Amino acid sequence: MTEMLRRAAKIADEVLLPAADEVDRTGTIPGGHFRRLAEDGFYGLVAPPEFGGPGVEFTEFLQVIETLASACLTTTFTWLQHHGVVMGLATTPNTALRDRFLARAAGGELRGGGAFSGVLPVPPRLRAARADGGWSLTGEVPLVSGWGLVDVLHVSALHEETGEVVNGLVAAERGPGVAAVHELDLVAAQASSTVRLVFDGLVLPDERVTSVVDRAEFLDGLALGVRVDGALPLGLVQRAATAVETAGRPEVADRLRAEAGALRARFDAALGEPASLPGLRAECSELALRAGGACVVAAGGGGLLRDHPAQRLARESLFTLVVASRPQVKAALLGLLDAPGGRR
Numbered sequence: 001m002t003e004m005l006r007r008a009a010k011i012a013d014e015v016l017l018p019a020a021d022e023v024d025r026t027g028t029i030p031g032g033h034f035r036r037l038a039e040d041g042f043y044g045l046v047a048p049p050e051f052g053g054p055g056v057e058f059t060e061f062l063q064v065i066e067t068l069a070s071a072c073l074t075t076t077f078t079w080l081q082h083h084g085v086v087m088g089l090a091t092t093p094n095t096a097l098r099d100r101f102l103a104r105a106a107g108g109e110l111r112g113g114g115a116f117s118g119v120l121p122v123p124p125r126l127r128a129a130r131a132d133g134g135w136s137l138t139g140e141v142p143l144v145s146g147w148g149l150v151d152v153l154h155v156s157a158l159h160e161e162t163g164e165v166v167n168g169l170v171a172a173e174r175g176p177g178v179a180a181v182h183e184l185d186l187v188a189a190q191a192s193s194t195v196r197l198v199f200d201g202l203v204l205p206d207e208r209v210t211s212v213v214d215r216a217e218f219l220d221g222l223a224l225g226v227r228v229d230g231a232l233p234l235g236l237v238q239r240a241a242t243a244v245e246t247a248g249r250p251e252v253a254d255r256l257r258a259e260a261g262a263l264r265a266r267f268d269a270a271l272g273e274p275a276s277l278p279g280l281r282a283e284c285s286e287l288a289l290r291a292g293g294a295c296v297v298a299a300g301g302g303g304l305l306r307d308h309p310a311q312r313l314a315r316e317s318l319f320t321l322v323v324a325s326r327p328q329v330k331a332a333l334l335g336l337l338d339a340p341g342g343r344r
Contacts, residue, residue, distance in 0.1 A: 002056070002060055004041070005064060007040045008063075008068055011040065019072065021307065023074055035108075043108035044107060046086050046087055047086050052107055065235065066231045068235070069231065070238040073319070074192050077192055078193070080232075081114045081150070084113075086102070091211070092210040096207065112169075113147070113152075113154070114154055116141075117142050118139055118141040118156065124160070125140050125141070126138070128157035134203055135157070141199075144194065151172055153169070153171075155168060159212075163215050166204065167218075168204045168209040178197065178198075179198040180197070182196040189319050189323075226329065227281070234284055237260045240288070240291035240294065241254075243310060256291050259287060281329050283332075286336045292316070292317035295309075296314050
């Protein structure tokens with residue numbers, strides 16, 4: 001086990017898991033969770049070493065996500081959004097922006113979230129128009145997590161005249177150009193502070209732009225994120241298996257762990273085959289759904305009580321069915337869930 005994985009396991013056991021039910025009940029993540037993650041270097045996992053990153057391999061990054069998600073999905077999901085900001089800054093040709101913000105982001109001093117879902121539909125929900133010294137953003141981003149918890153958003157909007165996607169950093173706060181902030185009432189991970197944002201001429205200055213890329217290139221760049229997102233449900237499977245084992249069904253727990261291990265290996269082996277990733281991502285959430293259900297069944301009637309962890313895990317498995325999804329993932333999931341007699 002590497003040093004970062006040891007730290008992740010320690011945070012999961014000592015900080016996240018003991019508070020997970022309270023986070024779910026209150027809809028609030030303690031600020032100490034994020035401070036501890038920053039202090040132990042987890043905000044800079046994907047940052048280049050010269051900007052404070054620990055130099056972890058991609059597979060280790062995935063293991064960290066699974067470990068943290070197995071303890072508190074909500075905290076992990078909210079923290080995970082930050083890495084899109086770090087990657088945007090690490091790869092931007094805008095060196096002045098990188099030099100100004102990347103080290104602060106890697107250290108957790110500057111915390112970020114993602115706002116790219118407005119680009120995915122056709123037609124797009126968020127559009128960019130050229131303006132003096134930058135871009136004017138109009139439309140909506142349906143799901144933005146971390147509102148009130150992060151400092152900046154890495155936002156993406158489509159310039160319809162050229163078909164290019166404009167990406168950059170905007171302040172995560174109400175102000176000129178932010179027409180509305182609609183708070184969402186989620187069945188799980190409510191503490192992620194997820195909102196729907198409506199922009200009306202929000203200014204993205206050129207000095208805050210990280211990249212302007214073709215939409216096809218932008219979508220290709222999201223492919224690796226499908227594997228990252230799959231670590232969340234796999235983390236839930238870990239916790240559900242432990243709960244099922246504790247409830248006296250070790251044989252069921254062993255099957256869940258074995259299935260998760262095989263799926264993880266197949267997913268990692270397919271990283272060079274983008275077309276196969278959505279189906280594997282779907283399998284991760286389908287497995288988490290079954291694991292959450294098994295957790296409730298093993299717990300019996302007590303699993304239906306509001307303060308029992310089993311029902312939280314079951315609801316969180318529903319969260320992974322749709323969060324950070326793509327049309328291809330949705331289609332694959334519907335195929336799995338609609339299969340006669342269970343999975344095909």
